[in-house]
Each structure stands twice: as C-alpha cells, then as structure tokens.
Amino acid sequence: MANHTDLPISKVAYDLLVVATELTKNMPRDFKASIGKEIRDECVRLTVLIFRANVAGDKTPYLDNLLERAQVIELLLRLSRDLRFISVKQYAAAIALTSMIGKQAGGWKKYTASSPAASRSRPG
Numbered sequence: 467m468a469n470h471t472d473l474p475i476s477k478v479a480y481d482l483l484v485v486a487t488e489l490t491k492n493m494p495r496d497f498k499a500s501i502g503k504e505i506r507d508e509c510v511r512l513t514v515l516i517f518r519a520n521v522a523g524d525k526t527p528y529l530d531n532l533l534e535r536a537q538v539i540e541l542l543l544r545l546s547r548d549l550r551f552i553s554v555k556q557y558a559a560a561i562a563l564t565s566m567i568g569k570q571a572g573g574w575k576k577y578t579a580s581s582p583a584a585s586r587s588r589p590g
Contacts, residue, residue, distance in 0.1 A: 475570040476516050482539070482563040483509040489543075489560060493551045501542060501551070508539045512567065519574070529575040536564045536571070 486509045490502030512535045519528035540561060547557040 473516065473520065475567060475574070476513065478563055478566045478570065479509070479513045479516055482560065482567065483513060485556075485560050485563060486539075489546070489552050489556050493546070497546075497549070497551055501546060505539060505542045505546070508535055508542065511535050512539070525578045526575060529571050529578070532571050533568060533575075536568050540564050 483506070486505045490498055490505055493502045512532060515528050515532040515535060519525045519532065522528055543552070543557055543560050543564075546552045547554060552560075
C-alpha cells in the first residue's frame with residue numbers, strides 16, 4: 467500500500483484545495499464565510515476520503531463518497547461562477563481538477579471491483 471500522499475489522486479486533490487483556497491479568498495465577505503468555507507471544507511473532506519480509501523479493506527464506500535464530494539464541489543464552484551464570485555477561467559481550472567479526481571477515483575473503484583485482492587493492494 468502506497469503512502470496516501472504519494473498517490474496521483476492525492477496530489478490532484480491537494481492542488482484542488484490550493485486552487486479553492488485561492489478562489490475563495492477574494493469572495494465577498496458574506497459568501498467567503500458560507501460558500502467559500504464550504505468549498506474549502508469539501509476539498510479537505512475529499513483528501514481525507516482518499517486516505518481512508520487507501521487504508522480500507524473495502525474501498526468502495528469511500529470511493530463512492532469521494533465521487534459524491536467531488537460533485538458537491540463542482541456544484542458550489544458553479545454557483546460561485548454563476549454569481550460572478552469567480553471568473554470563468556478560475557472555474558474551468560478548478561473543474562479540470564475535479565474531473566481528474568473523478569476519473570482517477572472511478573478507475574480506482576473499477577479496479578478494486580474487478581479483483582478482491584486488488585481492493586487491498588493497488589491505490590488509485
């Protein structure tokens with residue numbers, strides 16, 4: 467089992483957290499404390515789920531939750547873009563990262579479903 471910080475998905479999730487922190491710091495104060503905080507918190511939850519999936523015997527529940535969290539982040543980013551708190555360029559950069567996370571988590575989930583031994587050995 468690889469250290470969770472060495473996993474490609476973990477590196478992308480950390481990059482997303484950095485981008486989210488940068489995006490939310492320029493939001494209006496009221497929204498920074500609500501939408502901005504929720505975006506950052508979801509990114510942290512995403513990173514924790516990667517760690518939990520990596521050490522779990524049954525990775526599927528964690529990967530399912532991880533995919534759900536990525537969708538929540540996308541929803542909050544879209545709302546931020548629609549309300550013009552972030553630019554289209556910033557939105558596109560963040561969505562590219564959530565898409566990478568989704569693809570990697572989906573591949574990890576597919577791999578673990580194909581082999582019972584794989585659920586304990588190969589990280590996404």
